[in-house]
Amino acid sequence: MLHPSYTDLMEVVNADVEPGEKPVVNSRYSIVMATAKRARQIIDGSEPMVVDGIDKPLSQAIEELYEGKVKIISDEESAENL
Numbered sequence: 001m002l003h004p005s006y007t008d009l010m011e012v013v014n015a016d017v018e019p020g021e022k023p024v025v026n027s028r029y030s031i032v033m034a035t036a037k038r039a040r041q042i043i044d045g046s047e048p049m050v051v052d053g054i055d056k057p058l059s060q061a062i063e064e065l066y067e068g069k070v071k072i073i074s075d076e077e078s079a080e081n082l
Helices: 006-013 026-041 058-067 075-079
Strands: none
Touching: 006 026, 006 058, 026 058
16 A cells, blocks of 8 residues: 555645645646656656655655655646746
C-alpha cells in the first residue's frame, strides 16, 4: 500500500484552496505526474528536500509533496510566472 495515499496527497496539495475555487489537483493522474516529474529532477541531480533515510527518488518525491516542500502549479500559474 502506498503511504501516504493518493487521497492524503490530494488533500495536502489542495489545502490552500479557498472554498469555491478550483482545486489544484483533482485526479490521481495529476499526483502521479507531479511526483514522477519531481523524481526525474532528483535523478538528474537536483538536491532532495527530505533526507530521512529515503533512498529512492520516487519515495523522496512523494515525501516532499506530502510535507508541502514541493508545490504543484497549474498551467495558468506557470504562464503567469514567465
